[in-house]
Structure formats: C-alpha cells, structure tokens
Amino acid sequence: MTGPVAAIDCGTNSTRLLVAEGGTTLDRQMRITRLGRDTDATGALRPDAVDRTVEVLREYRSIMDRFGVERVRATATSAARDAANRDVFFDAAEDVLGVRPELLSGAREAELSFRGATADLDPDLGPFLVVDIGGGSTEFAFGTTEVLGSLSCDMGCVRLTEAYLHHDPPRPDELSQALSIVELHLQDVAREVPHAGDAATFVGLAGTVSAAAAVEIGLADYDRDRIHHFRLTRAAAEDVFRTLATEALADRIHNPGLERERADVIVGGMCVLVGVMRYFGFDECLVSEADILDGLAASITG
Template identity: 50%
Template sequence: MSAGRVASIDIGTNSTNLLVCDSDGSTLQRIVTITRLGAGVDRTKRLDDDAIARTLSCLREYRSVLDELAVDRVRVTATSATRDASNGVAFLEAVEIATSSVPELLSGIDEARLAHLGAVTSLTVPPGFHLVIDIGGGSTELILGELVAGRPTVVAARSIDAGAVRLTERHFTADPPRPEELTNAIGDTYDLVDDVIREIPDVVRATHFVGTAGTIVTAAAVEMGQRVFDPAALHGFDLERAAVEDVFRTLATEPLADRVHNPGLPRDRADVIVGGLCVLVALMRRLDAPVITVSAHNLMDGVCAELLGAP
C-alpha cells in the first residue's frame, strides 16, 4: 500500500519543513517547524551551534515520521542559510546522518525552479507573463513564467538576498522598528529588485503574481483573521496590495508583545514577519502589482511532483 510514497524535507533559513505525498500526489503529512537555522548567518557567515542542534533534532523527528509512513523515496534540500555559511558542508554531513539521506544544497536558481513548480500546482495561470514570489527567511526567489502549450513554464529566475530573517537582523534594533529602519529595509529590497529588472526586463511585463511560503501565507491569514490555520482557504486567495499595506502598517507599528496576538500570525513568526513584509511591500510597489494570488503549495510540492514524475 505504501509503495511509491515520496517525501521532501526542506531545510530553510527560518523553518525546517516536511511534506509526504502518496503515489497519487495526495498529501499524507505536512509539518512546518521553526528552527531558525539562519539566525546570525548574515552577520557571522556561520551556522550557530544551537541552531544546528535545533535543526538536527527536528530532522531526526522527521526521519521517524518517514519510517512510520514507509516512505519509498525522500529528497532532502537545503537553501539560503546553508549556502551562505562557512560551515555549511559540515552541517550537511550531519544532516545525512540524521536523515539517512544525502542532502542537496540547492542553488538559488534550482530553488526558484522548484518553488515555481510547487506554487502553480492546482492554480489557474492566465496567458501572458506571470511572476512567482517565494519569500524565505534568507532569500527571495523571483520566477518569471509563461504558458507554453498550456503549461506554466519558467522563463527566467533570480534569487535575491532579502528575506524575513535577513532583513530583521540587518535593519531592526527597536521594538517596534523605527520608521527609518523600515524605510532602509524596503530600500534594500528596491535595489535588489532593480538589479533583477536590469537583467530580466520582461519582469515588469508580468500581469499575474503568485506568492508562496511563510510571509505571504501569513499575510493572507492575518488579513482573513484566521484563528485556526486553514491552508485550503488560503490557497488561491487574492491578496490585494491595499490589504498587504494595511497588514504591514498594523504589524510594523506594534511591539512584539502586542503583535503576537493578531489572529493568523503564528507566535514563532511574529519576530520576523515585519522583515518579510518589507520584502513583499517593496516587490508589490516596485512591480506595480495590484493583487497577488496566494499559493499554499511551495518548493516541497515541486520536489514531490518531480519525484512522482512531473515534467
């Protein structure tokens, strides 16, 4: 019965995530654990010992889940924090022991491609250029796509060094952040997006925007006032720029002690959500995006789709 089950483990800057799918692509288990592997990496260029310990403990728990579900194939991937860290190779050796699988250190481009494949799953993408935005803890992937023979296809992709954890650590010292700190975080993102536009001019021709991963999903959950996380209600939700600006203004002006009480905002994301929203606000302003469609599917869905034979 379990033959053909596949799984993806994604070791990110802010969270370590598990997705298990049956052979027909249906979800058997999805777990998100905030491990904050990338804490301090922007400053030290090293993975912190405590962060490594938290992440390896989580991975050992995930290995037990894989054994319980008799998963046939698993792909373990690591992204921004591990790419940036001088001790990333040693960490990956420990990951192999914890998971009994050889991990892959994804390039920014591979991360973007898999995020695109996952994000557009079960969403209707209209003709013309579309842009998938995947805001992570350490980086943001921007993937320009279009329909080719009716199938969403990647045209170009770039990874920028702006994410929820990175901008929080780089810019915010006050609680709540001072206006000039917010301005600087948004300005940093503007500069990075302008670099992408110079390299890929067609980015400004995108007429449809899809957002995936924690920051965007959380922004939608806060806008909807979700008291119980409901990914099915979030998937396909159209988040207008005015709503994003409202959520940003609310959360950015509240001290952390108040911010954590907003419905839809997980407590373990509350300290970095404003950094992530700075990225989202900057992108929607700079690209003149009136609305972004939320995808509750992400890089892990892309990995599992490939394991199950997606072209």
Template identity: 45%
Template sequence: MTRVAAVDCGTNSIRLLVADVTVPESASGAGAPGELKDLDRRMEIVRLGQDVDRTGRLAPEALERTFAACRRYAEIIERLGAVRTRFVATSATRDAENRADFVRGVEEILGVRPEVVTGDEEAALAFTGATKELSGRLPGPYLVVDIGGGSTEFVSGTDRVEAARSVDVGCVRLTERHHFADPPTPRQIEAAKADVAAALDAAEATVPLRDTTTLVGLAGSVTTVAGIAMDLPAYDSTALHHARIPVARIREITDSLLTATHAERAAIPVMHPGRVDVIAAGALVLLAVMERTGAPDVVVSEHDILDGLAFTCAAEPGR
C-alpha cells in the same frame, strides 16, 4: 504512483511533505501533468540562519534545533513508508562556512545527502509546485515570489520557467541586518526599504517583474499576512490556498506590523510564535514587490518548493 518525502530547510523553518505522487513517465518541467496527494505536511521554526548574515557560520544551537526536527521527520517518513526522499537546503546553508557540518548531520539522521541548491534551482522548484494547479484557472504569465528567511526568489513563466533570480533579502536577514527595534524605528524601516529596492533592481535585471498577469506569493510571510488580511481566527491552509489579497490591504497590514510591538504581533490569531519578530520585514518585502510589479493583488499559494520537490522526486527514479 510513488510515495515520496520532501524536506525543505530554509533560513527560518524546516518543512516536510510526505505524499503519493502520480507523474506520467514522459512528464517533465513545470507544466507537466501530475497529481499529488498529501499524507503529511508540517513545518517547524528552527531559525537555522540565526546570525549567519553577521558571522558567516551556522550557530551550534541552530544546528541542534534543526537536527532535532530532522529526527522527528525521520520517524514520520519511516512510519509512512516513503520510498524516496529529497532534502534541499537553501539560503542560510548556501552562505555558511561550516555547511559541511550541516550536511553530515542531516545525512546521518535521514540517510539522504541534503542538496544545497542554488537560488535559481530553488526558484524553479517553487515555480513547479506553485503553478501546476493554476494552468487553465488563472491567466499567465505568472510571477512566483517566494519570500524566505534569508532570500527571496523570483521566477516568471507560463507553462515553464522563463527567468529566475534569487536575491539576499528575506524576513530574518532584513530583521537582523537592520537591527529592528521593538517596534522598528523610522530610520531602520527606511534602510530596510532601500535594501529591498536595491535587491528588486538586481532581480529585475533578470526577471521581467512588470510583465506579469498573475502574481503568486509563497511561504510563511505571505500566508501570515494573508491570514491577517482575511481575519482568520487561526491558521487555515485550505482557506488561504489561492486566496487573492489586494495591494491596498497588504499596505495597510504592513504599516500596522511595522508600528506594532512584539506583544501586539504575538497576539494576532494566525501568527506563529516563530514569525513574531520577523513578520514585519516579510510584509515589507511583499509590499515592495507588489508596488514594483504594479500587481493589483497577490494570489496566495500553499503549494511551493515542497510540492516541486515531491514531483521531481517521483519523476526521477535515480533519486
């Protein structure tokens, strides 16, 4: 058993998992056996990707919000005694001209160099975290869809990754790129839908989106929409994990979010304040994926890239 810390820094949020992980020495790949016991799992909205799509740079205030969260996470990692830490940064950092400033700041705070992973690497880690528990419980092949702030990852396989692709549509990027009003105008919505359709065409050139038995959805847009579908009075990760939400309900909620005002979205019980202005775009991506794949429902997973990071960190002594 190894106590590890995993940090996932995306376009919208930064998340931490400290866990005790047991992985046999021979284990490797998404289908390898292993056990993970959470000690601390948390998320903060830092909007690192603020305006990256427009400027190509990480804003100073966005960097400071992220570094402040890193300082809080460093205290938790030290208090819980993690012996290995792995930190990955995803879409916003891949796109930024000044990502060296981000890398230097994180290394100074946490003592570990952040890995600015490719979209394919991000997809593989998400697949590992999301599917370890599903083998023998839900049929494959699986299509894991991770809807982030700046990008969406698609990865397919059964006991291992068979195809993966990352495309630059996410809830923050779509909202900013199409200048969503409050609420978005029909023209803005149609433009965003066309953007997503083009991204799905690109993903489908690599990943067989229509050749799947179980669609697994990850990240905050998916869990928030699922929480709305389940009428949860508050965010409840236990209730959400492995919930199955039918496409008809996703369509109903997406239509509602796209026509709701900021105040109306903010009043939804499961809504995190940091997702109020981007959730409509996230729901739009989820619905487009379900319609393209023909999936009758989506299986919600609370286990994702963080869990994949924890497993790989424990399995690779050199980290």
C-alpha cells in the same frame, strides 16, 4: 517505482516536510527552527541552530517511517549557501535522514518553487511571477508553463530583520532603510528578468505571505484551504504591514493568524512583499501554499 515520497526543505527560518503519493498530500509539517540565525553576520551556522534543526529532522524521519517512505529528497537553501560550516549540518542531517541534503543554487530553488506553485494553476492566468520570500533569500521566477527568467536575491525576513530592524517596534528610518534595500534588489530583478512586471498574476509563496493572508482573514487557526489561492489585495497587504510594523513584539504576537515564532521577523518579510507590489504595480497577490516542497516531490516521481 510507486509508494509515498517525501520532500524536506531546510530553510533559513523554517524546516518543512511534505509526504505525498500520486499527487495526493499525505502529511505536511512546518517548524520554525531559525537555522540561519546570525549567519549573515558570522558566515557560519550556530551550533544551537543546527541542533534545533536536526531534532526536527529526527521527528520528520519518524513521520516518514510511519508512512513507509523510501524515496526522500532533502534540500538546504540560503542559510547553508552562506555558511562556511554547512558540512557539519549536512553530516548530522544525513545521519538522521539517511540522505544528504542537496545544496540548491538560487536558480534551482526558483525553478522548483515555480514548478510547485503553478502546477495547479490555469495557464490562462499566466504569465506568472512567482516570488518565494524566504528567511535569507527571495526567489523570483517568471513564466507560464516553464521558467523563462529567474533570479535569487539575498533578502528575506530574517536577513532584513537582523541587518536593519533593530528596535521594537522598528523605527521609521529602519523601515525606510529596509525598504530601500528591497528596492535595490528589485532593480536587479527588473534588469535580469525584464518581463517580471508584465506578469498577469503575481504568486506569493512562503510564511510571510501566508501569515499576511491569515492576519487579513483573522484566521486564528491555520486552515490551508482558506489561505491557498486567497487573493491578497495591495491595500490589504499595506494595511497588514502598517499594523505589524507599528506594534511592539509583545502586542504583535496577539494578531490572529500570526505564529508567535514568526512574529519577530514578519516585518522584514512584509518589507519584501509590499516592496514587490509597489515596485511592479501589482494590485493583488495570489497566495499559494504549494511551493518548493511540491516541486521537489514532483521531481522525485518525474
């Protein structure tokens, strides 16, 4: 069967759409919907968060109809995994989309992210450690042409911010605590994915990584071609982290390249990014704008 396909990722922090045909991207969309706001504390999705996300899905359905999309794969990840009332969201999403979102396990999420991120990379650059820093979880996948080891950790930009970064700007002790939690999770990664630190290329995915690259470049307007496969050095990542972590939110939002809607959780995400680079000793991060959406789209067409 031919024709355009669509992939939708309903994450903790953002809801995203990819429409593609024959390996060609027709449209990409991203909205900050914060589906997982307070889910870590309450164990449930907030009604307003569900409403926000479903409204975006309604917009995406219109976009898919415009392209004549008949095959859709929608997924939900960390926030839905943690929520006792996820079926309320799934029911509403199915009414709008015509398909029910799949609840992905962390392992499957890691595999799809790896597939999407490495599809356009030269295998000679491997083995890869692909790290997808989400809102509620971070997925690690190691391999060259296939995943040889993976782990999903319950840390992400929203989860760390809500749990530890309570002041504006975060206090040094809060940052230290968040970084310590990241390191504990990375110890799990090193144990479960023992060759993770041997990766020749560290590939970073998702909004935190893209924002760090955009801030480093000083990119006022999003430009996928400039961010995709940008090499963010550890020194640059540390500099961006120091800048954002010491600014109050009212100042942080003025950094070129940082979306206003992401500014309140970016420091939590940067704790993960710099934590990974410090723990495993990576000198640079290859920023990828190809991710789980691309993996999902590829899975539809085989």
